[in-house]
Amino acid sequence: MAMEDVISVDEIIEKVRLALSEGHWDEAIAVLEPLRRSDQAEVFSDLPPAQQQEILPFLTPENSADIFEEMEDEDVVDIANRMRTDSLVEIVNEMEPDEAADLLGDIPSAQAEEVLAKIDESEDVRALLSHADESAGGVMTALDVRISKDMTVDEAIWHLRHMTPESEQIYYLFVEDKGSHLVGVVSLRDLVIAKPGTLISSIMDPDPLYSEVGADQEEAAKLMQRYDLLALPVVDEEHQLVGMITYDDLLDVLEDEATEDIYRLGGVPREQPADIGVASAMKTRLPWLVLNLLTALISAAVMSLFENTIAQVAVLAAFFPIVAGVSGSAATQTLTVTVRGLALGDISPKEGIKALGRELLIGLINGISIGVIVALIALAWKGTPLLGLVTGAAVFLNLICAGIAGVIMPLLMHRLKLDPALASPILVTTTTDTLGYFFYLGLATLLIVGLT
């Protein structure tokens, strides 16, 4: 199936909805069942809650578990909250331990305890539940298979066949000694192509990368990304193997990180789902706007200093949006490039000086080009050469400052161990606004008011 043949989820949803609204469960199930599980999850989570509840009893627990694993956490919690404990237990029993722990950690603790008491792998899940959400322990899953360093290759393969691990993730096999300590890693590939009698200890990598159970999940994700790992073993304080973080979790963490950067640059300090409630959205957004308002007061104060000038030469006001706007955009360009460069590791703080030189030069060229255009516009529009000169010169000076501010602020934040994406936009815009008004009105006071 190529991309063009991929199902149109919207069409499928319509079909399922229609069938359900006419009371034809069997038709709805017949549409849903042959789909791939991520498609099932997408269709299912787009159904109205009442229809979700109607359809659930007709799916097998394995199927429901697959769907739950693919759905957004919050959506699953909503559904779980409305289910009878017995049905929930059947489904949780079929889920991967880490997904089960995520779910049980999010539903009311009384309900979670009831489910925990009845599921098969309650120990595994309970162990996973004990770790902080954002830690490596919180994102890891239990290991289906461990092999011992003293096994031979055919013993290990026999062991795999015997265990028939449920998990898709056995592309790396983690090797332990008799005390359950992590001592190596073997890829499934190396296991398959090795001669049958070979000892695991002789084909394993004896110095595997790992994460500690309490480490930040982002650190673990970075390690996996940096070294292109499909799975990372997680160990406790005694270096005993307690779980692993897998590829799909890595993708989620990476997507979250990109979203976080995009949000912070856009002035939304904390990530939030697209369908967040108004109250929760306000809680992160309003304080940011108030902060913005307070910094805008600095520009307002500068503007206020020059009230006399403005009263005498009201035509000056026409160019406020241009002086502030263009420099703000230029600063945002520089800021964006710098913040993303820092996030991807393309700009080390050391290379900051080089970046500063480049952006200074860009600011200079921007300043000359845009400055001249603005001066000509002012001259043509208002017919005053002096106004053209003042406007052009202010834009020129401010674009140079914009380049400097766009590099310096994020580098400074980075040096201070703050997130450059979080604090910089507000600081950079305030700087270009304030300096823009200062240059423009200062020059106007000196040259226009002073001369007339």
Added chain:
Amino acid sequence: MAMEDVISVDEIIEKVRLALSEGHWDEAIAVLEPLRRSDQAEVFSDLPPAQQQEILPFLTPENSADIFEEMEDEDVVDIANRMRTDSLVEIVNEMEPDEAADLLGDIPSAQAEEVLAKIDESEDVRALLSHADESAGGVMTALDVRISKDMTVDEAIWHLRHMTPESEQIYYLFVEDKGSHLVGVVSLRDLVIAKPGTLISSIMDPDPLYSEVGADQEEAAKLMQRYDLLALPVVDEEHQLVGMITYDDLLDVLEDEATEDIYRLGGVPREQPADIGVASAMKTRLPWLVLNLLTALISAAVMSLFENTIAQVAVLAAFFPIVAGVSGSAATQTLTVTVRGLALGDISPKEGIKALGRELLIGLINGISIGVIVALIALAWKGTPLLGLVTGAAVFLNLICAGIAGVIMPLLMHRLKLDPALASPILVTTTTDTLGYFFYLGLATLLIVGLT
């Protein structure tokens, strides 16, 4: 090795540089050799060109190939340009075919032809070279191993052992019929845990996802992400298996996409490396600023309409930065959430109406809260109740418009099949600026100038 023990690349680079500058090749190599290959690549690409060239002859071709594969494409081309063809051939021979094709596609074609004539797998590489860079064919790599549907499990394993594939990517095995047509996929896991005599055709997934060789690489990446695939087979027009796209290529495409969104929202229309030359940076950034300048003229025109009002009540100017700034920030918040929601598929255009309702409500609450604060500030600072009223009311109205513009623009762009991240920021800021000045100065003209 946990995250805390991961080497500090900066320190290593210092050590290597120092050793090289004192002429101690052996020391430099001794520091470099035990590192993991992505660390080697990072250290190597941060060395000055002269030192890179000095160190290269002391590395094995395998080692150099590993380093080349991990380095940024442009950096590798720089080095390759300065190498003798013989040395380059030795290294290219050890590279994965897709990486080799990427490199040869980027160096001068005369040099590429010379290398192609001398390498072992020239046919594979030549075939890969023939595809467009951004297509599935351009990003795919050659297949080390194919298995036939008529093999048994132990024959397939024997085949694997016999081929000892170089590629790490044999977690999926693609199955072909006698005519080389793609007929199925078997995961290495399923192969290993299946009973030895089983036929491949009975354990394979007979309906594998695939990409066509000419399809867009982003479509292939989306398919892999949506279905959590580690590798995707690529077929030609006759459905014959010609290669596969692997996990690491997917990660690169995803990272590029996130960067693209971040850049576009920041007013940098085309992605560029952090160390891009000034001239190339200007080519994308300056036209954007000019466009910005032209849209700012709309706000300037509105401002200009009210010159008389400003001349009479110059104190109004003090609040320009606040009226325009706060609404611009609020609009950017809404825009960011909407654009990211569209990119992640969390907001379908259908749900746009729901989003509009929510953002309208948020705009209303923002408007009341910030409007009251601004009114109080204006009153306290300038002591004029009427100015407080006008400022507060303008901010209130404009924040509601900001919420609407922040949702409508990206949805409209999306509907028009344009990238919402590209065109929206400039449109949204122009809207809030222009409306802000219009509300503020319009109200002032009616209420303050009209009354006095």
